Amino acid sequence: MDNLQLWQRYQDWLYYHPNLELYLDVSRIPFDEAFLKGLEAKFERAFQDMAALEQGAIANPDEQRMVGHYWLRAPELAPNQELRDEITEPLAQIKEFVKKIHSGAIKPPNRSKFTHILCVGIGGSALGPQFVGSALSPLNPPLEIAFIDNTDPKGIDRTLAHLPLATTLVIVTSKSGGTPEARNGMLEVRNAYEKQDLDFPQHAVAVTMPGSRLDKYAQDWLTRFPMQDWVGGRTSELSAVGLLPAALQGIDIDEMLAGAKEMDIATRVHNLKKNPSALLALAWYHEGNGKGEKDMVILPYKDSLYLFSRYLQQLVMESLGKEKDLDGNKVYQGIAVYGNKGSTDQHAYVQQLREGVPNFFATFIEVLKDRQGDSIEVETGSTAGDFLSGLLQGTRQALYENSRHSITITIPEVTPRQVGALIALYERAVSFYASLVNINAYHQPGVEAGKKAAASILDLQRKIVQVVRETGTSLDLATLAAKIGASDQVEAIYKIVRHLNANRRSLTITGDLSKPETLQISAR
């Protein structure tokens, strides 16, 4: 196609949402009418699946759960009053709590106000708040935010070193209330408070499912906010998980919810060409042949959106990355997501995108307004923002010229409304795509395997320490393994022993470190 034909295609396929002022351009995904026709039946089913899900069907059959994240911004659509209350009551509770924190009515002991928030949580209990915080936090927020989203001791130390604990409010978020990383982070933070003679419960709140281990543990904390059983971690940004930290930072959560609600209305339209999430799912299907053959590269040309790709990585990959379809066939589905931001990434990996393996499609996110206030000219007639805009257009064009396809989403500004809308746009696109390829997007059976393996490693470690202590003499790895009754686990034992030795805990190793079979292990 020449430039004028492409311009025509752009106009033919342009989606525009007038209230959200959001454009979606799929013109650089070269599907044709025949491709569209071929998918019509699948989309009909996707629309029906969506309607059933929103009416309260068990859309997550493995876990026998409803999937209700779309109700979070339209409680009136939830199938019964009990579910509606599960949304409206925590929301009112959040607003009340935030008002009291901001006014100082709830304050830390011996100080007039909380000044910082420390969020402890992982996966869906961290990625949304991190993304929204970096996208929307005002320049001078009422509370500064920090995160502990791992069980890395050094990482925890670094985060804690920058925080005034006496005026820091700790939010521990875990839907299940039993995730080890979140529990470890909480215990480490609690220990830091106690070392400074600070009363941790007077600084802490929990976001978790009622009745969870965390819920029980946090009985004497400032307060607890409930998480709904029917909201998955990766779609929980518009539940208490995301709304509480956002509101504390002074972000307008009503606007976030309103933007998502508006987008949800647009993505309920049973017309492929007029439904932005359906168009996205269609583009993904086209690019990856319905099998995820191409990766999704997310390139927002706006620094404040740089965590969007990380957020989407979980939303898309944990939802779509599945071994089996709904009928039990092995399908190995998924779409890999990566990205950071433009134009920065042009100086890192865009070389490969332009000329290397053609195994991806790009999604550009364009923000029309450069900044508040005027810009200087960095060259005659051009501002820094003109460069950013030009680089986006240029990259889109250069990729297309070399048969690398792209989607472009354009928004006027990064506001709470737009961010809510973007989240809702992708949530629904994931739901549609899952229907197209007949998978359950709402469970994550694969995550359990790594968790179970980690638990058995820690179990092995306890046995190693016990045997080494009891033996009293030094042991080689094979003997140690045999004594534990785990001769086939020598490699795991070797790695545990090496880690304990590096941290000067329980035992010590001697011998030639390059030859594991020479090592002797003894109690420290």
Ligand SMILES: O=P(O)(O)OC[C@H]1O[C@H](O)[C@H](O)[C@@H](O)[C@@H]1O
């Ligand atoms: O919120 P939590 O229950 O602590 O879960 C945190 C995360 O852990 C997991 O392993 C899941 O795969 C994620 O979907 C979840 O968001």
